Amino acid sequence: MANIRTMTFDAVIVGGGGSGMRAALQLAQSGYKTAVITKVFPTRSHTVSAQGGITCAIASDDPNDQWQWHMYDTVKGADFIGDQEAIEYMCQTGPEAIFELEHMGLPFSRTEEGRIYQRPFGGQSKDFGKGGQAARTCAAADRTGHALLHTLYQGNLKNETTFLNEWFAVDIVKNSDNAVVGVVALNIETGETVYVKSKATVFATGGAGRIYASTTNAHICTGDGIGMALRAGFPVQDIEMWQFHPTGIHGAGTLVTEGCRGEGGYLVNKDGERFMERYAPNAKDLAGRDVVARSMVLEILEGRGCGPDGDHVYLKLDHLGEETLNAKLPGILELSRTFAHADPVKEPIPVVPTCHYMMGGIPTNVNGQALTVDGEGNDQVIEGFYACGEAACVSVHGANRLGGNSLLDLVVFGRASGMFIEQQLREGVELKDASEADIEAAMAGLNELNDSTGGENASVLRAELQTIMQNYFGVFRRGDFMQEGIAKLAALRPRIKNVALSDKSNAFNTSRIEALELQNLFEVAEATAITAEARTESRGAHAREDFQERDDVNWLCHSLFFPADKRVGKRDVNFTLKTREAFEPQIRTY
Amino acid sequence: MLNVSIYRYNPEVDSEPYMQDFEFDTQGKDIMVLDVLEKLKIEDPTLVFRRSCREGVCGSDGMNISGKNGLACVTPLSSVVKKNKLVIRPLPGLPVIRDLVIDMSQFYAQYEKIQPYMINDTPAPAIERLQSQEERAKLDGLYECILCACCSTACPSFWWNPDKFIGPSGLLQAYRFLADSRDTATEARLSNLDDPFSVFRCHGIMNCVQVCPKGLNPTKAIGHIRDMLMRTAT
Numbered sequence: 001m002a003n004i005r006t007m008t009f010d011a012v013i014v015g016g017g018g019s020g021m022r023a024a025l026q027l028a029q030s031g032y033k034t035a036v037i038t039k040v041f042p043t044r045s046h047t048v049s050a051q052g053g054i055t056c057a058i059a060s061d062d063p064n065d066q067w068q069w070h071m072y073d074t075v076k077g078a079d080f081i082g083d084q085e086a087i088e089y090m091c092q093t094g095p096e097a098i099f100e101l102e103h104m105g106l107p108f109s110r111t112e113e114g115r116i117y118q119r120p121f122g123g124q125s126k127d128f129g130k131g132g133q134a135a136r137t138c139a140a141a142d143r144t145g146h147a148l149l150h151t152l153y154q155g156n157l158k159n160e161t162t163f164l165n166e167w168f169a170v171d172i173v174k175n176s177d178n179a180v181v182g183v184v185a186l187n188i189e190t191g192e193t194v195y196v197k198s199k200a201t202v203f204a205t206g207g208a209g210r211i212y213a214s215t216t217n218a219h220i221c222t223g224d225g226i227g228m229a230l231r232a233g234f235p236v237q238d239i240e241m242w243q244f245h246p247t248g249i250h251g252a253g254t255l256v257t258e259g260c261r262g263e264g265g266y267l268v269n270k271d272g273e274r275f276m277e278r279y280a281p282n283a284k285d286l287a288g289r290d291v292v293a294r295s296m297v298l299e300i301l302e303g304r305g306c307g308p309d310g311d312h313v314y315l316k317l318d319h320l321g322e323e324t325l326n327a328k329l330p331g332i333l334e335l336s337r338t339f340a341h342a343d344p345v346k347e348p349i350p351v352v353p354t355c356h357y358m359m360g361g362i363p364t365n366v367n368g369q370a371l372t373v374d375g376e377g378n379d380q381v382i383e384g385f386y387a388c389g390e391a392a393c394v395s396v397h398g399a400n401r402l403g404g405n406s407l408l409d410l411v412v413f414g415r416a417s418g419m420f421i422e423q424q425l426r427e428g429v430e431l432k433d434a435s436e437a438d439i440e441a442a443m444a445g446l447n448e449l450n451d452s453t454g455g456e457n458a459s460v461l462r463a464e465l466q467t468i469m470q471n472y473f474g475v476f477r478r479g480d481f482m483q484e485g486i487a488k489l490a491a492l493r494p495r496i497k498n499v500a501l502s503d504k505s506n507a508f509n510t511s512r513i514e515a516l517e518l519q520n521l522f523e524v525a526e527a528t529a530i531t532a533e534a535r536t537e538s539r540g541a542h543a544r545e546d547f548q549e550r551d552d553v554n555w556l557c558h559s560l561f562f563p564a565d566k567r568v569g570k571r572d573v574n575f576t577l578k579t580r581e582a583f584e585p586q587i588r589t590y
Numbered sequence: 591m592l593n594v595s596i597y598r599y600n601p602e603v604d605s606e607p608y609m610q611d612f613e614f615d616t617q618g619k620d621i622m623v624l625d626v627l628e629k630l631k632i633e634d635p636t637l638v639f640r641r642s643c644r645e646g647v648c649g650s651d652g653m654n655i656s657g658k659n660g661l662a663c664v665t666p667l668s669s670v671v672k673k674n675k676l677v678i679r680p681l682p683g684l685p686v687i688r689d690l691v692i693d694m695s696q697f698y699a700q701y702e703k704i705q706p707y708m709i710n711d712t713p714a715p716a717i718e719r720l721q722s723q724e725e726r727a728k729l730d731g732l733y734e735c736i737l738c739a740c741c742s743t744a745c746p747s748f749w750w751n752p753d754k755f756i757g758p759s760g761l762l763q764a765y766r767f768l769a770d771s772r773d774t775a776t777e778a779r780l781s782n783l784d785d786p787f788s789v790f791r792c793h794g795i796m797n798c799v800q801v802c803p804k805g806l807n808p809t810k811a812i813g814h815i816r817d818m819l820m821r822t823a824t
Contacts, residue, residue, distance in 0.1 A: 040650065041694075043649065044640075044643070044649060045642075045648075046643065048647050048648050049643050049647055095717075098718075099718050102718040102719060103708070103710070103714045103719065105707060105773070107726065107729045107770075108726075109726065110721055110725075113720070114722050115720065143647075146647060146734070146736070154706050154707035155707060157702060157707060189687060218644065219641055219642055219643075252645075254645045255645075331647075334646070335646075338664050338666075458635070459631065460632065502635055502636075503635050505603065505636070507600065507602055507688050508687050508688040508689075508691050509638070510639075
């Protein structure tokens with residue numbers, strides 16, 4: 001008997017970061033009974049770490065800027081497997097979403113005219129790549145994520161959203177129609193397990209950078225939504241596509257914003273050479289992140305890395321002057337002094353490509369509805385199930401995300417999901433109630449963990465998982481290595497399933513949470529590994545030594561990973577724009 | 591070996607809290623306090639603390655480290671280890687849930703009390719509201735607050751009246767909205783604070799300034815609010 005308490009809402013959002021709170025805000029404003037389940041207090045979510053800004057054609061820096069140019073950059077940055085319909089929607093709707101945030105109080109930096117300050121970021125151009133570098137990233141100094149997340153939390157307070165803070169969603173509850181009717185969740189403070197029932201369940205659970213040993217991501221980025229979706233039997237899309245940010249602080253992994261290069265900083269090797277001039281003669285240090293990250297790794301592999309071990313390069317900022325650095329990049333000065341023991345005013349920051357962003361995720365349409373495909377390969381909506389933000393793959397980032405596009409993705413699709421659900425609720429949603437057995441099924445994993453005896457330490461297993469991913473599925477990938485990595489993961493699976501939980505107490509038991517997070521990390525890692533091995537080409541962030549060319553004949557498509565039989569399928573990329581003809585694939589150079 | 595003394599309390603097991611000593615090998619490295627806790631948790635999975643970003647921006651891991659409130663993730667051992675000893679306690683003045691995790695409801699309630707959101711009754715323009723660089727500069731040193739509670743839990747006035755005194759963090763945020771040229775609710779905000787406790791329990795001892803991990807100055811902000819209240823009173 002699933003003798004647990006039920007809490008009922010019109011909509012429940014799992015995740016209290018940017019996309020979750022934007023979706024929640026929309027629904028709270030509409031008056032529907034909305035709850036946000038979040039494993040940390042909302043302002044501790046990883047959105048808070050975003051630095052450089054939110055890219056959008058608001059025509060402040062350049063009054064003639066056009067959202068279509070932003071769309072072109074995004075399609076090209078994605079190496080042509082971003083869904084053009086979704087990219088069009090994001091770039092076109094973006095300005096409205098940004099102005100809403102400003103009206104809510106987001107403290108953007110300003111231009112002399114009093115408009116929102118915009119800075120140049122990588123992969124940005126004017127006039128469809130023909131007009132030179134654009135400055136399109138709206139910024140609040142280098143703390144844009146902090147400013148955005150706090151503003152959204154404040155907006156939700158104003159609209160009286162219900163927050164289940166420090167609650168952890170354990171697994172999806174499906175009814176007999178395979179529709180999603182809520183989640184089983186754990187109150188971390190008390191240990192109580194509750195069935196949170198809802199007509200709409202939105203996964204805004206963020207990324208999973210912690211599958212890698214070196215990541216800019218917070219400890220909490222453990223892919224909980226992806227883990228839950230896979231365990232429920234739903235597919236994930238383009239999960240092999242992981243962005244390595246060019247500038248993580250060497251050793252610590254903490255992020256140094258692309259805004260540093262936007263403001264005029266550049267990378268140098270041990271000879272003091274500005275090497276990006278060789279790899280990307282036009283955009284140089286502001287080429288796509290995948291291009292810059294690969295160039296850095298090549299410099300290091302060819303013996304031109306910096307430091308005693310030659311294992312990093314330098315990001316030079318001192319020539320910008322103390323005044324500019326204090327005004328534009330105050331957070332970076334703080335982070336570099338703390339974690340690199342380097343004062344950017346006087347000396348360069350040691351940096352290395354570091355896992356940063358999951359381009360893949362739960363496939364959705366522009367309304368946030370989660371998708372699967374039927375036997376004939378046609379898209380099929382999963383009733384009651386939605387996703388937005390990094391956990392979703394809508395897909396606007398394709399094989400490589402442009403800097404500043406993640407925050408835009410959050411607000412645009414958080415908002416879109418909220419608006420669509422509001423409309424659905426108004427029209428009336430009828431989903432069959434979950435049976436006792438359905439709820440039991442969602443509790444099985446947790447019960448097994450609670451009943452476990454023996455097993456290995458979660459931290460030790462997690463470190464092993466991270467090392468496998470770092471060594472076999474990093475910036476450069478090779479088939480035989482990846483097969484080895486997949487075999488190692490297969491051996492790790494039973495050990496992680498049997499993870500130790502020696503502390504069975506209820507009150508704020510973070511060991512229990514970490515064990516559940518580890519199981520989620522594993523699901524993400526395995527899906528990544530198998531899909532990466534299957535995609536026999538190089539595209540965007542997925543760079544293979546054994547298949548160095550992009551293969552548009554076979555792989556101009558999304559990958560879909562099906563968990564039941566660990567099969568990799570394909571799904572068409574959307575090339576149907578509403579306002580113009582599609583951008584055809586071209587050779588991608590910067 | 592470094593001696594690490596940590597406050598322990600599990601309500602299901604312990605009748606009262608106690609300090610537990612651990613021996614920790616730093617391998618000669620000047621790591622962060624959070625790194626020490628993470629490694630100790632491998633040995634003792636029952637050790638409980640909050641953490642998220644590990645770079646000083648999320649505000650999860652505020653704790654009392656060798657007598658001073660701070661964020662474990664940006665506090666290097668060299669700044670807090672005295673005579674080879676590190677003492678870690680929960681932030682003082684609020685109820686302990688378990689080990690280093692405190693119940694922050696009182697702190698959040700004070701934040702909510704100041705209406706921490708933009709209020710502007712004029713119709714919104716089709717683009718952003720304009721704000722000059724000078725007006726925007728007034729928000730620097732205010733909007734960066736990460737709600738870690740290091741300041742409010744270092745404040746004796748907040749210890750005494752956590753239900754009536756807003757505390758340094760909440761007041762810093764109150765001023766963040768008072769100082770914003772886009773906010774139109776100045777009068778209502780001030781009248782909301784105009785009582786003997788909300789603001790005036792601050793005695794300017796500046797504990798908050800001393801501990802703020804973001805280098806912010808709540809005392810100064812409180813001074814500005816006092817001035818505004820005085821001016822509206824006359």
